[in-house]
Amino acid sequence: MILHGYWRSTAAYRVRIALALKGLRYEQVNHDLRTGAQRDAAYLTLNPQGLVPALALDEQVFMQSGAIIELLDELHPVPPLLPATPAGRATARAMAAVIGADIHPVNNLRIVNALREDFGADERQVQAWIARWIGEGFAALEPQIVGPFALGDAPGLVDCFLVPQVYHAERFGVDLSAFPRLVAAAEHARALAACQAAHPAAQPDADPA
Structure with a gap:
């Protein structure tokens, strides 16, 4: 693999x-x-x-x-990374899609580079763009977080999406104070050895600290 x-x-x-x-x-x-x-x-x-x-x-x-x-x-x-019931699986997929389909695609590197290179956006405008879409997506997710992980008592699909998106938000200085349940779930997942091993800084191609 x-x-x-x-x-x-x-x-x-x-x-x-x-x-x-x-x-x-x-x-x-x-x-x-x-x-x-x-x-x-x-x-x-x-x-x-x-x-x-x-x-x-x-x-x-x-x-x-x-x-x-x-x-x-x-x-x-x-x-398992998905809940046992059809309704639970649908909820997990929908929550993951808020990040994977609504937040990430408009904030990834090729879009941010296009804002800079094709439309002349400065770094303040880029930061505002990123914060806008993260904020809207996280506002939709916040009431759906049931904890201690994103969707219950065990890590799953939603956590796989949430932890990296919170990392991205923190990297760009997005204010997350309006999303305490979401941040708490991400922190709970990030404490796992699996999430620590997957962290960008732990990867072999990471930039030197």
Whole structure:
């Protein structure tokens, strides 16, 4: 099993958390998004979208973090990352999608670079853009957090998405004081050894501290 990623990619971070929660061993091949390494021809043959993460498994390559995490959950169902009931699974998927479909896509590196390069946004405007979409998404999630983890007593799919998004918010100085339940759930998950092992700073391609 080979995970193609980048240390600071929140999408790759999600998959690392899932792999660690499952106790699965894997190799890492890292692509520096700042240099455009994800658009190299060799990588595009594996992942035509030219994004990370991608998971190579059994001579197949799987794209998109949510799909990868659910694949891992089906192949290795213990411990489960989704609730036992259909309603619970739908709730977990919806909460994860708030981050994966509504917050992350408008705040990732290629969008932020486009704001700077194509529209002349300065860093204050970029910060405001990031804070706006994180704030709107987190406001929707806050009342749905049931704790101590994002969706109950055990870490799962939502935590795989939430922990990296809180990391991203903190990295850009977003004020999270309006979301105490969400922050508490993220802190609870971040205390796990699995989340610590998946942290960007713990990755082999991380910038020196």
